[in-house]
Amino acid sequence: MGKLDGKIALVTGGSTGIGFATAQQFLIEGVEHVFITGRRQQALDDAIKKLNRKNVTAIQSDTSNMNDLDKLYSVIKKEKGHLDILFANAGAAQFIPLDSVTEKDFDDTFNTNVKGVLFTVQKALPIFNDGGSIILNASISSIKASPACSVYSATKAAVRSFARCWTVDLKERKIRVNTISPGPVDTPGFRGAVKSGGEKEEKALVTQLVSAVPMNRLGMPEEIAKAVVFLASDDSSYVTGIELFVDGGAAQI
Incomplete structure (x- = not known):
């Protein structure tokens, strides 16, 4: 018996990193079907x-594009009729100093990390089962400041706020909404973001991030995925509206 037996799940941004590891863990825990985007x-x-x-069904989709979201949920409705679990994981990170942020940088990051999350959840609701679980992927950046991270951090603070508000909005349907906030995790997205400044800057930034983690290492995608399973399953049946930090202690110490 798995913790998610018989459930239908959606993982946005599920092709690599935390999203892929979570889809994999959902399958291990017995989901009937998982959709990834x-x-x-x-x-x-x-x-x-x-x-x-x-x-497993893979659907090419940009969560900040309303037409893509409509097509996504049309496929899920046609194939399975409903959803029980949604992991709104798709997101983007850029490390840009304040004096270098452009309007495009701002719009791109907010469109993916904030607009995309809001409408991913909103458009899921007509086919979402009462009593289901929604998990939003934020970051320790929701409460911690890092250099060149102001726009990204603002988007993750917004995501954390969404969980609080939607917990209230959806309580009559007994839908639990929680946020998971990873620390630095060794994913392709993370490596791509830190490489943008060059090899020397990449090494310095990784060293800086790891030095702030009491466990003195980067997290692994599988470690985040197992925490998502907890929030998706009945193991967390009395848990809603929280921000669960999976960060090696970085946000707490």
Whole structure:
């Protein structure tokens, strides 16, 4: 018996990193079917090969695009009729100093991390089962300041606020809404973000981030995924509206 037996789940941004690891963990825990999304078809194709299960559907989708979201939920409704679990994981990170932020940087980050999360959840509600679980992926940046991180941090603070508000909005339907906030995690997205400044800057930034973690290491995607399973399952049946930090102690110490 798995913790998620018979459940239908959606993981946005599920082709790599935390999203992929979570889809994998959902399958281990017995989900009936998991849908994953991503912007890049090749990455989705690679994910399907790695997961190697028939009960996975990959749908190319940009969560900040309303037409893409409508198509996504149309497919889920047609194939399975409902959802029990939503992990709104799709997001983007950029490390940009304040004096270098452009309007495009701001719009791109907020469109993906805030607008995308809001409408991913809103458009899921007509097919979302009462008593289901919604998990939003934020970051320790929701409460911690880091250099060149102001726009990203603001988006994650907004995501954390969404969980509080939607817990109230959806309480009559007994839908639990929680936020998971990872610390620095060794994912392709993380490596891509820190590499943007060059090799020397990458090494310095990783060293700086790790030095702030009491456990003195980066997290692994599988460690975040197991925490998401907890929030998705009945193990957390009396847990809603929280921000669960999975960060090696970085946000607390």
